[in-house]
Amino acid sequence: MKNQFIYTATIAEKEYKASFNLEKVIRSFTNENGSVIVILDDFNERVTQQPDIDLKTNKMKGYKNVRETVQSEIVLSKEDGARFYQSTEYRS
Numbered sequence: 042m043k044n045q046f047i048y049t050a051t052i053a054e055k056e057y058k059a060s061f062n063l064e065k066v067i068r069s070f071t072n073e074n075g076s077v078i079v080i081l082d083d084f085n086e087r088v089t090q091q092p093d094i095d096l097k098t099n100k101m102k103g104y105k106n107v108r109e110t111v112q113s114e115i116v117l118s119k120e121d122g123a124r125f126y127q128s129t130e131y132r133s
Contacts, residue, residue: 046128048121061115063129077122081113
């Protein structure tokens with residue numbers, strides 16, 4: 042698959058190989074420390090439960106379901122970020 046970018050993901054201090062589809066990238070941003078945030082066009086809906094607070098009494102009545110639209114945000118290391126920019130740079 043030539044449209045996949047393979048990178049190292051660190052989760053709970055363990056390293057894993059991961060990938061994402063380069064055609065789904067809508068934005069990237071380099072942080073001060075050199076890591077790169079990549080935002081993907083893969084919107085989906087997530088339902089979470091949040092406390093339902095009565096505004097008059099400021100007491101919790103229970104929980105309510107809240108729908109959120111989210112998208113993937115991948116943080117690449119400085120090294121993977123440099124490879125990402127090198128592989129996606131437009132050359133005329």
